[in-house]
Amino acid sequence: MSARFLYGALLIASFAMMLFVGGFVCLQLGFSLLMALFYAIAGKVMLLAFGLLVLLGAVALSIAVARSLTRYFSCEMKVLRRLLAMHSFNRQVAQRALLEKRQLLYLSRLKRERFFRANNRKHLRNLFGSIHQELHAVKPLLPETTYKSLRKALRAHHRHADAEAMLALRKQFSCRG
């Protein structure tokens, strides 16, 4: 059906071209009135042919869109889309479970580290108190500046929770004392 319309439109366009050629021949032969008539009719016929082609194109496009929509909303495609969605959900559920497990383990490790740090702080406080007392006990044996610098260093190490440095400092003034 559409082929017939296409051939019809092309036939009309050919007729218009023939009228143009006829008008040209009339021009060459000097028939000006006939030439004007032919050209006027040829233009309108060509416009008609193009109009028909545009209409044909619009109808073909509408039919293609309607077919695509019909196929999209068909039962087969609906079920296929549902199947693909199920596949995707399954993958997401598996990924989510893995990520949630990882998160739980990470949070548990964080809490454990918090307990460890709190315990460290408690014992470092005791260690600081004990080393401070020992330093105070050897104060008479040390120059004033040395005592002050050792005390300052001890406080700094305690602030940075550096137990090894505190023990090393203790060894330092124990040797001196």
Next chain:
Amino acid sequence: MSRIADWFGDVLGFLRRSRDDNLQWRLSRQNEVAELKQARALAEQALVAELKKRAQQLAHELALNKARNSNELAMVKIQCKQDLKDYQQYLQSLDRLKASLQASYSHLPEAVAFTIHHHAKQLLNRMWDADDAQEKLKIEMHLLQFMAAVHEDSQASLQGQGETLPQKALAIIDADLELK
């Protein structure tokens, strides 16, 4: 003029004959065309039924997976809570170990008690962070041996048999530092 009319007649005749041939061909193939349409419709129906069945299976699998995952997560949560409790109890027992050591040795410097306690805590952390079960067990045995050594030192001191410092515990610490 008659030639042109004849020519037109021939052309029209040719067009009519080709259309008749086309019609005859289509009439002769009508049964096959109908069969083809029917087979296509049946195949589409079968495909839709198969896809629906597969989608139902997947929906069922999805529900099973969701239930299984939520159970596993609940178990992991419980396990993590229990691990944390165990870790806290371990820390408390190490604190008690340090306290008993300080009680057993009357003039034990805080630095020595801290060193022993800190070493025990490091062993505990290494044990907790170990991924391999064999490695974990090895470190746990080492920690228990260390705690036993500290306990023996405390007992010896209380009975008046030991030295002024917990020698066994310090020897283990020295040995571990050399290994590092």
